[in-house]
Amino acid sequence: MRRRPDLPFADRVDAGRRLGRLLRHLGGTDVVVLGLPRGGVPVAFEVAGALGAPLDVIVVRKLGFPFQPELAMGAIGEAGCEVLDLDSIAREGVSADEVRAVERRERGELEARVRRLRGARERLDLTGLTAVIVDDGIATGATARVACQVARLQGAARVVVATPVAPSSAADALDAADEVAVLESPEPFVAVGRWYRDFTPVSDEEVSALLAKTSRRAPTRGHPDD
Known part of the structure; x- marks a missing residue:
């Protein structure tokens, strides 16, 4: 596949690092970063590193x-x-x-x-925390919207949706979030992968490896009652 140098993002790592810089105002708060499998997890890994926050997946x-x-x-x-x-x-x-x-x-x-x-790792407790839900891109916002609702049901006090790229119309579907952070809103949008030079599919094994790596890198925040 021919790589276009004019596209906004080299790959998910590049997108995640840039998104992490956009979200620096959340650093130092009680935050858990939640990647939407599969493609959102490499982006979320970089965001979690930038915020010094633990990483988990949110599966819907x-x-x-x-x-x-x-x-x-x-x-x-x-x-x-x-x-x-x-x-x-x-x-x-x-x-x-x-x-x-x-x-x-x-x-x-x-x-x-x-x-x-x-694997055997426990789901991170969201009670009273800010849940930052990350995907590698949002087309319609339907999945992210459901993820917001699920995060609230799991106890999150505040929900932020963050993504490198989404059409401006997706914001209407994300009214379930307290904050929406988007780096690029190109029009016409076409598809998420259109805005990456490398949009290689992410495997379950890669997701599992990133979760294991972040569990060693960032301390898990305690439950408010601990």
């Missing part, structure tokens, strides 16, 4: 309608978190049993993915 799964799985009726996260679009569920006549069946299936997929990414 869409709950699709039984008759149209690609259309979301809600989403789930760890620790039993669930976000449902009750108006849409009622309008489409989906029963409580059908919702629970989809939730059970997706819960199994979510837990399997968490095990692959985090």
Whole structure:
């Protein structure tokens, strides 16, 4: 693939370092950086390093309608978190049993993915902290919006969404965040990978390695009651 030198970001490391500089005002506060797997984690690793904050993943799964799985009726996260679009569920006549069946299936997929990414490490406690949710780019904002809701359900006192690149229209979908930090908002947007010279896919193994590395690099902040 031909690399274009005029693109804003060399790769996710470059983007993460630049995003970390943009977020320096958060340094010294009680912050946890949460990468959206997979591509958001290398960016989040650099942000966590810049802020001296611990790094974790925030894993969410869409709950699709039984008759149209690609259309979301809600989403789930760890620790039993669930976000449902009750108006849409009622309008489409989906029963409580059908919702629970989809939730059970997706819960199994979510837990399997968490095990692959985090291994034996515990999820970081967000209670009373600022959660900085990082992705390598945002197209529609739907996943980041759900991640914000899940972080709040997990106890975050404040939620920041940070990304190197997003269209200006994505801000409307991120009203669940207290703050949105974006380095570049090009138009026309086209796709996230369009704005990186190197947008190589990130594997589960790479995510797991970055989480292990950051656990040695940055101390985990204590629970407020510790």
